[in-house]
Amino acid sequence: MMNFNYHNPTHIVFGKDRLHELNQLVPESAKVLVLYGGGSVRRNGTLEKVLTGLGNRKVVEFDGIEPNPQFNTLMKAVEIVRSENIDFLLAVGGGSVMDGTKFIAAAAPYQGNATDLLKHGFEWLPIDSAVPLATVATLPATGSEMNMGAVISHESGKLPVMSPLLYPQFSILDPTLTFSLPSVQVANGVIDAFVHVLEQYVTYPVDAQVQDRMAEGILKTLIEVGPVTLAEPENYDARANLMWSATSALNGYIGVGVPHDWSTHMIGHELTDLFGMDHAQSLAIIQPSLWKIRKAKKQEKLLQYAERVWNISEGTEDERVDQAIDMTRAFFESLGVKTRLSQYGIEPGEVDRVIHALQEHGMTALSETGDMDLTISRQILVDAYA
Known part of the structure; x- marks a missing residue:
């Protein structure tokens, strides 16, 4: 730690x-x-x-x-x-x-x-x-x-x-x-909180057992209560657990003593700025594709995430990681949030605009290890297209 x-x-x-x-x-x-x-x-x-x-x-x-x-x-x-x-x-x-x-x-x-x-x-x-x-x-x-x-x-x-x-x-x-919130805002809130946890958790191991277990607990809670609170807007217990999960995801406690990534957020900010999509929608697009491109760098924590959060314990390491990525995307989509750039009417050529914006804003060395350059960001965006 x-x-x-x-x-x-x-x-x-x-x-x-x-x-x-x-x-x-x-x-x-x-x-x-x-x-x-x-x-x-x-x-x-x-x-x-x-x-x-x-x-x-x-x-x-x-x-x-x-x-x-x-x-x-x-x-x-x-x-x-x-x-x-x-x-x-x-x-x-x-x-x-x-x-x-x-x-x-x-x-x-x-x-x-x-x-x-x-x-x-x-x-x-x-x-x-x-x-x-x-x-x-x-x-x-x-x-x-x-x-x-x-x-x-x-x-x-x-x-x-x-x-x-x-x-x-x-x-x-x-x-x-929060009972009167539109369902799209509730879904966005679940995803925003979920990715806040992921950016502090799915990096590389530093034997921070307390932080890991708390992060996993928040993720599992969001998976359980997200669909319930969407279906039952006035279910107090579900909404209370969502609210405290969102607060706990970014009040600093699970992030102490561990490496942080935030690459998904940095690329997502450019999508929001350029195309006007909701912040959480941008995160749902980028996170699965980032993992797909960067899974070799995050292999140990992705395997831990697969087993502890999604109960995936069978198959080869690559199969387990791929299944965890697929289940994460499916979870976002189950909340009614699209996970592909093409689904928002964005043309393939617009990837160049995003890369230019990242360069203009100094986002040329992202990730928890600082080795994610614009070439890798482009690969992520291309994968996220369709």
């Missing part, structure tokens, strides 16, 4: 009917900016409950944070934070709203050009202050409710933002707030 430090300060408030506790969780003197996306949180009554829970505090609202939150939209909220002297941010929504709120928290007190905050990749931002923030999660998927990272869309692509100052102070996770 590799050396690691681990600290996660986010207070999780999990379960039914917890929004009234906002009155105890948010500082009494806070001037709060409540941020959300479209009108769904208003239509389903969540926003009203949030505002009621905030009691008599001064509250300002900011809506319109889009999927794949846009830099220009977020800068409008930054101006509100500054002009209204906002001192607490509350994100009400899914990963995009939470990610956008994290960027706003960093950018509002920042004295330089805010675009500079998008230039640090996975390194910590050079900031010494951020506006305190918290979340009310309405979509189980990204894990942003319990980590310090965000992904922001800018004209130069989808860019990560990371800082320990961006951990939510608390996050309310009420599974009932």
